[in-house]
Amino acid sequence: QVQLVESGGGLVQAGGSLRLSCAASGSIASIKPMGWSRQVPGNQREWVARITSGGGTNYADSVKGRFTISRDNAKNTVYLQMNGLEPEDTAVYYCYLSSAVTYWGQGTQVTVSS
Numbered sequence: 001q002v003q004l005v006e007s008g009g010g011l012v013q014a015g016g017s018l019r020l021s022c023a024a025s026g027s028i029a030s031i032k033p034m035g036w037s038r039q040v041p042g043n044q045r046e047w048v049a050r051i052t053s054g055g056g057t058n059y060a061d062s063v064k065g066r067f068t069i070s071r072d073n074a075k076n077t078v079y080l081q082m083n084g085l086e087p088e089d090t091a092v093y094y095c096y097l098s099s100a101v102t103y104w105g106q107g108t109q110v111t112v113s114s
Helices: none
Strands: 002-007 010-013 018-026 034-039 046-051 057-059 067-072 077-082 091-098 102-104 108-113
Touching (some): 002 091, 002 102, 018 034, 018 108, 034 067, 046 067, 057 067
Parallel strands (some): 010 108
Antiparallel strands (some): 018 077, 067 077, 091 102
16 A cells, blocks of 8 residues: 655745645555646646656646656655746645556645735
8 A cells, every 4th residue: 555645735826836745655666657636626637747767757738847846766755846836726736656556645735826
């Protein structure tokens, strides 16, 4: 079993920055791909970014150039640096880890005021 715990969400004004963290613990035999998705109540969950075990990254077009995903393998932690935040980025952000199954964290709220 794998546990994911997100932190770093909050309220920020448009144009501001936040850094989300996601710490993984439990039965992790090797470095796994991890990523972030987000969800607005009533909408489908939207994929945001991912990072491979080797450090390769991909981003949704809506966040490309503003968000940066990174990881610290020694700490089993993945980060999402969010700059230039817009009100449209307001959502609950979920961390995930891809293995034989996909594990999800409990989510952290990000609210961007205009």
